[in-house]
Amino acid sequence: MPHAPVVIVGAGLAGYTLAKELRKLAPEQPITLITADSGALYSKPMLSNALAQGQTAPTLVQATALAQAEKLQLDLRPNCSVSAIYPQQHRLETESGELPYAQLVLALGARPRQLDFPGAELALSVNNLDDYARFRARLTPGAHVLILGAGLVGCEFANDLAASGHAVTLVEAGERALQHMAPASLSLRLQNSLQSIGVQCHFGSGAREIKQLEHGYAVSLGNGCHLNADLVLSATGLIPETALAKSAGLAVGQGILVNDQLCTSAADIYALGDCVELGVSGSSQVLPYVLPLMQQARVLASILSGTPSRLSLPALPVAVKTPACPMVLCPPDRNAPGDWHCERDDSLGAIHHFLGRDGGLLGFALAGDACGQRRQLAGRAPALLE
Amino acid sequence: MTQLAEADSAVGTRKWICLVCDFIYDEAKGIPEEGIAPGTPMAAIPDTWACPDCGVTKADFEPYDD
Ligand SMILES: Cc1cc2nc3c(=O)[nH]c(=O)nc-3n(C[C@H](O)[C@H](O)[C@H](O)COP(=O)(O)OP(=O)(O)OC[C@H]3O[C@@H](n4cnc5c(N)ncnc54)[C@H](O)[C@@H]3O)c2cc1C
Ligand SMILES: [Zn+2]
Numbered sequence: 001m002p003h004a005p006v007v008i009v010g011a012g013l014a015g016y017t018l019a020k021e022l023r024k025l026a027p028e029q030p031i032t033l034i035t036a037d038s039g040a041l042y043s044k045p046m047l048s049n050a051l052a053q054g055q056t057a058p059t060l061v062q063a064t065a066l067a068q069a070e071k072l073q074l075d076l077r078p079n080c081s082v083s084a085i086y087p088q089q090h091r092l093e094t095e096s097g098e099l100p101y102a103q104l105v106l107a108l109g110a111r112p113r114q115l116d117f118p119g120a121e122l123a124l125s126v127n128n129l130d131d132y133a134r135f136r137a138r139l140t141p142g143a144h145v146l147i148l149g150a151g152l153v154g155c156e157f158a159n160d161l162a163a164s165g166h167a168v169t170l171v172e173a174g175e176r177a178l179q180h181m182a183p184a185s186l187s188l189r190l191q192n193s194l195q196s197i198g199v200q201c202h203f204g205s206g207a208r209e210i211k212q213l214e215h216g217y218a219v220s221l222g223n224g225c226h227l228n229a230d231l232v233l234s235a236t237g238l239i240p241e242t243a244l245a246k247s248a249g250l251a252v253g254q255g256i257l258v259n260d261q262l263c264t265s266a267a268d269i270y271a272l273g274d275c276v277e278l279g280v281s282g283s284s285q286v287l288p289y290v291l292p293l294m295q296q297a298r299v300l301a302s303i304l305s306g307t308p309s310r311l312s313l314p315a316l317p318v319a320v321k322t323p324a325c326p327m328v329l330c331p332p333d334r335n336a337p338g339d340w341h342c343e344r345d346d347s348l349g350a351i352h353h354f355l356g357r358d359g360g361l362l363g364f365a366l367a368g369d370a371c372g373q374r375r376q377l378a379g380r381a382p383a384l385l386e
Numbered sequence: 387m388t389q390l391a392e393a394d395s396a397v398g399t400r401k402w403i404c405l406v407c408d409f410i411y412d413e414a415k416g417i418p419e420e421g422i423a424p425g426t427p428m429a430a431i432p433d434t435w436a437c438p439d440c441g442v443t444k445a446d447f448e449p450y451d452d
Contacts, residue, residue, distance in 0.1 A: 013440060043441025045406050053443060062441055290407045290440050319405040321446065372448065375403075 003030075004100040005075065006304055007092060009082050009244075010107030011035035012128075013044060014273025014293045016068065018105060021301035023072045029305065032075040032101075034094060039065030039078030042129045045290060048156035049321050050132070051164040057133035085248035087266040103268045103304060106245060106256060110238035110274040110288055115148070119210030122217060123148060123234035126157070138231055142166060146219055146229035148207055150177035152320060154235035155190060158199045159322040168199045169227055171219070173206030178320070181329045183340035183352045186365050193325035202227070240275045240286060253277045255286045260311045260385060262300045270304075272296040278311075280385055283333075287384070291316055315381035317364075317374045325367060328374040330381055332356075332363035344370065353377075398427030403450035407440035410450055 006022065006029060008015045019033055033039075041063040046053075050060060069076035077096070084093040085104065092099045112125040126135050139145070145161050147154050150172035162168045170177075176187035177194075191201055205223035216230045240255030251257040251265035255277030262270045273296065274288045287293075292313055302309040317330040332338060332354045343351040349368030356362045364377045398413025411417070416424040417438065422431060433444060 017439070041441070043436065045440065045442055045446075049442075049445070053445065062436055294407050294439060319446070321405075 004090065004102040005030035005032045006103045006105065007031075007099065007101040008033045008105045008107055009035070009092075010109060010273070010275075011037060011039045011041075011065070011068075011076075011078070012107060012109050012273060013290060014109070014275075014297065015105075015107035016041055016072075017294055017297040018107060018272060018300055019068075019072050019074055021297050022304055025301050025305040025307075030075065031073070032077065032099070033069075034077045034080050034082055034092075034099075036081040037078065037128060037130065039068065039076055040129060041068055044128070045321070047126055047129075047132050048153055049160055051160045052323070057129055057136055060129060060132070082244060085244060085250075085269070087248055087250070087269060090268060101268070103270065105300065105304075106264070106269065106271040106275060107273045108241035108244065108256075108271075108275040110240045112234065113237045113239050115207070115234060115236060117208050117210075119212070119217075120207075120234075122210045122212055123232040125234045127238065135231075135233070139166070140230065143230040144169070144216070144228070145231045145233055146171060146217070146227060148232065148234045149236040150174075150201070150203065151235060151237065152178065152181070152318070154233075155194065156321050157233060157235060158194055159197070159324050162194070162197045162199050163323065168194075169229060170194065170199050170201050171205075171207060171221065171227070172201075172203045173222075175204050177201075177203070178329065180334075181318070181331045182327070182365050183342075183354075185342065185345055186327060186329075186350060186352060186367055189345075189350065189367055190320070190322060190325045190327065193322070197324050238274065238288060240277065240288075242275065245271070245275075253279065253284060257284075261303055261309070262296055262311065270300055272300055278385065285384065287313075287316065289316060289318060292384075312386060313384040315363075315378045316384055317378045319371070319374075326371050328364075328366040328371045330364050330374070330378060333382075336362050338362055340365070396427060397425035398430075400428065401450040401452065402428050402447040404437045404440060404442060405446045405448060406442050407437065409437050409439040411447065 040061045042060045065078045144167035146169045158170045205221045209220045211218045219227045242252045245256040246252045256271045257279050258276045273293045299309045299311045317328050320327040338356040349370035351370045352365040354363035402411040416422040416426045
């Protein structure tokens with residue numbers, strides 16, 4: 001099929017960054033981009049900071065699908081879901097017919113984890129621009145929002161809502177905020193800062209039931225607590241979008257498995273962004289952040305334009321966008337033996353190092369005026385992928 | 387020229403890094419393809435400007451010293 005295009009599925013930061021990088025390297029390459037959403041370009045990390053910055057769903061659109069198609073010279077097909085992939089035939093099935101591909105790139109993102117307790121479906125989750133528009137349409141000035149989950153996204157939304165005049169209750173089943181990423185003292189620092197701007201924290205017991213009331217919702221927690229709110233927002237984590245790949249017979253773990261050249265288990269099918277699990281030399285990781293996705297896009301653009309390339313990833317510090325308590329977290333590998341050591345922890349800022357058994361720096365966590373050290377420390381921490 | 391105009395036209399020489407994606411804004415170079423002339427200080431870029439790589443605003447940039 002000499003004239004089949006490179007087909008990218010997904011118009012999130014992964015799909016669009018790849019299209020942009022590939023266009024730079026291959027001005028003549030036919031590129032088709034298919035996406036289930038409207039194809040509007042927006043910055044997903046802005047969703048949890050938009051209120052305080054005076055942004056709305058429409059102002060978050062940075063370019064329409066049409067403008068993107070023109071700028072990047074794409075055959076862009078918005079509002080079109082891909083329903084099946086036939087790897088042997090190099091063919092896709094979409095809502096509006098079949099399509100051949102020379103090379104296929106899956107940039108399908110991740111979806112919110114389904115909660116399974118009575119009434120869980122009454123909680124909103126905000127994982128894309130359409131979700132955000134729905135959320136804002138239902139958010140009245142000063143409304144009381146109950147957030148489920150005190151991870152990165154839950155804490156950022158709590159800060160953004162509280163700072164823009166809403167009442168906020170933050171519910172977390174675990175004992176503390178950001179428990180998988182931060183040392184306990186930084187979790188506490190964040191909790192105190194959120195409380196100081198009015199966030200009510202209920203930690204140590206998760207939601208068991210949500211009931212619709214005449215006005216708003218009643219949420220019951222495992223510890224018997226009953227809380228009322230105008231809206232319930234769920235921020236309990238994302239799971240890579242793997243169904244399409246799985247039914248096409250591609251190797252799938254937590255995410256769509258790819259190697260350091262972003263190849264899936266099928267010839268001419270690649271994947272990047274939140275939908276992938278990088279499996280390299282025995283270790284495997286899902287990295288649902290912008291920085292790794294940008295690096296993946298650059299490497300894949302190079303490969304697709306004919307120049308062999310491999311992914312390498314330095315340590316990945318993540319900025320927690322909570323203005324009440326700015327932090328940078330670079331947690332160690334989940335299974336790494338070692339302990340957090342406090343270098344400094346005072347009212348202005350904090351520095352914590354995670355040291356391995358041999359005293360080597362495996363991770364770090366910074367707060368306040370120490371956040372500026374992130375690049376210097378990241379240079380000393382182990383690379384995610386050599 | 388008034389003092390204000392002088393401050394406005396001051397040529398920037400600092401660099402800034404995006405906290406989300408590591409994009410570096412070099413004031414000396416500007417971003418001519420986006421209409422940001424070489425020498426434009428970060429402070430003179432509108433608040434609605436978006437990081438060319440990941441789309442976050444100026445609020446998510448910090449000074450960068452190489
Ligand atoms: C509120 C929030 C704040 C965040 N803040 C940060 C931050 O500060 N820093 C950071 O590094 N990361 C942050 N992240 C994570 C970051 O935004 C994601 O890692 C990144 O946006 C993922 O991009 P993606 O393109 O892989 O996925 P997505 O943006 O989810 O895009 C997936 C695309 O695939 C399409 N699609 C899916 N299935 C199909 C199908 N079958 N057919 C056709 N199209 C399909 C969808 O319509 C969509 O266009 C944040 C995430 C959230 C939710
Ligand atoms: Zn950026």
